[in-house]
Amino acid sequence: MNKSISLKSRPVGTPTLSNFEFKEVEKPQIKEGEVLLQLKFVSVDPYLRGRMSDAKSYIPPFELDKAISSGAIAEVVESKNDNYKVGDFVSGHLDWQEYQVSEGKNLLKVDGAQVSLSAYLGVLGMTGLTAYFGLSEIGKPKEGETIVVSGAAGAVGSVVGQIGKILGCRVIGIAGTDEKVEMLKSKFGFDEAINYNTTKDMQKAIAEASPDGVDVYFDNVGGEISDAVHANINRFGRVVVCGAISMYNATEVPMGPRVQGFLVKQSALMQGFIVGNYQEKFPEGMKQLVTWLQEGKLTYEETRVQGFDNIPNAFLQLFEGKNKGKMIVEI
Template sequence: MPTEETFAYREVPVPEPGEGQVLVQTIYLSVDPYMRGRMSDQKSYVEPYQLNEVISGGIIGKVVESKSDRFHVGDKVVGMMGWQHYNAVDASEVRKVDDLIAPLSAYLSVLGMTGLTAYFGLLDIGQPKKGETVVVSGAAGAVGMVVGQIAKIQGARVVGIAGSDEKMDFLERELGFDRAINYKTADNLQKALEQACPDGVDVYFDNVGGPISDAVMNLLNDYARIPLCGAISSYNRTDGDLGPRVQTKLLKSRALIKAFIVGDYAHRFSEGIRDLAQWLSEGRLQYQETIVEGFENVPQAFFGLFKGENLGKQLVKISEPGE
C-alpha cells in the first residue's frame, strides 16, 4: 500500500510554453486505481512512472497562456498532464471542453475516461440483452455506477456489489439498481449472490477480482460474457493473488472473459461521448463525485481509492475555474 513517504513535493518554476504549446493551470486532478500499476516496474499496458519524476494523470485546467492558434486564454481543456499546479503542453495533447454542456468535473468522470470505460466495456464485450442479469463489482465506483445504469438502459436486471450500506442505498434508490450487496457485511457472499441472481449471471463486469469474482464465477449462465476491467483487490498485495481456477467454470458455461483498457477504443471516443452526453441530458444517467480540495491532499485522495472511501469518481480540486 502506498504511503505518504511514497511521494515527495517539489517546488519548481512555472514552465514557459514553447511555440505550439499552452500553459494550463490545473482545476481538477484525477486519481485512479490504474495508477497503482504504474508504480510498479513490471510489464503492463502502460509505461511505469519513473522515480523522482512528476506523476501524470487526467487533468481539467484553464489555459492561462497560449502560443497556439487552437486555444485562447480562458479556454477550459482536458488531457493527461502532470500532478502540478501548471503544465506546459503541446496543443495537440489537450482538447477543449464546454462547461455549458456539463460541469467541468464531468469530463474526468461520466464524460471522460471512466464513463467511456463503462460504455465500451459493457456494450462491446458484455453486450447485455433485455431481461438478462448483469452483475457489477465495484458498483459504487466511477466506472461501476455508469455500467449499471447503461445496463438498465439496455433493459437488463442489474445487481451491484459495493462495500457499505450507504453505497447500497445509493445504488438502489438513486440509480435504480435492482439489487445491491454489501460484500463486507454479507454473512455468506455466495448465498447472497445466489439470492440476488436466481436466474444466474449473464454479464459480469469485473472491477475487483479476488474472492468477489470467485463467487460470481459460480453463477455464470451459458454463454455469459465477462468484461475484465480491473482487479483492485490485488493491486497492493505482496503475497501473490491465489484463488480458485476459473478454466473449468468458463468451459462449462462456454463463457467469454475479455480484458480491455479504454485506450483500445480511442478511435471511437466520439461515439461514446455522444451517447453518454445524450443519456445525461435526458436524465437517464446520473453520476457522483467525491471531491477533495487542496493539492496537498492528492496522496490521501489516492489512498482512499483502495479503502473504498469514494462514492463515484475521486477528484481533487486544485483551483477555482475563475481564478
C-alpha cells in the same frame, strides 16, 4: 510558486505518503506555439498503482523523481497557440504540477456551461467510455438479462449499472457499505445491491439476488468476490474484466479457485480490456453518453477532495473504499 508531486519510491504493498515527494519548481515560460496551463481538477484512479511498479504493462511505469500524471482539467492562462485562447478549459493527461506548458497536442477543449467541468474526467471521460465499451463490446447485454457489477459504487461501476438499466437488464451491484448499497438503488436505479462487508456467504447472496443466474459480470475488483460471482454464471455468460483493485497491492500472487472449470462448464467468455482498445470509437461512445446524460437517463456521483497537496491522500483513499463515484481533486 509552482508545486509538483513526484514518485519518490516504488511502493511495496499498499502505497503510503512516503512514496510521494512534494517539490517546488520554477513556473515555466511559454514559447511560440505553446500554452501555459493551470490545473483545476485532477482524476485519481486505481490503475495508477500499477504504474508505480517497475513492471511491464500496457502503459510505461512512472519514473522516479519525475512528476506523476493522470487525467486532469486545466485552464489556459497564457497562450501563444492560435488554437487556444486565455480562459479556455481543456482535458488531457497532465502532470501533477500546478502550472505546466503544453504544445496543445492531445488536449480536448471542454465546456462547463452544461455540466460540471469535472464530469469530463468521469461520466463524460475515460470513466464513462470504459463503462460504455466494456459493457457493450464485451458484455453484449441483451434485454431481460442479469448483470452483476462489482465495485458498483465506484466511478466505472455506477455508470455500467445505469447503462445496463437503459438497455433493459436486471442489474445487481456489489459495494462495501450500507450507504453505498442504498445509493446504488435510490440514485442509480440498481435492482438489488449487496454489501460484501456484512454478507457472510457471497455466493448464496448473489444467487438469491439473481434467481435466473448471471449473464454478464462486470468485474472491477477480482478476488473472492469474483469467485462468488463466477459460481453463478449462466451458460454462455460473459465476464468483463475491467480491474482487480483487491489485488493491486498484493506482494504475492494470490491463490484462489481456477476459472477454467466454470468457463468450460458454462461455455462462458472472460475477457480483459483497456479503454484505449476502442480509441477509434471514442466519438461514438462520447456522443451516446452525452445523449443519455441530456435525456436524464444517466447521472453521476463525485467524491471531491480539496487542494493540490491532497492529491496523494485522495489516491490512497481509493484503496480504503472512501469514494462514492468518481474521486476528484479540486485544486
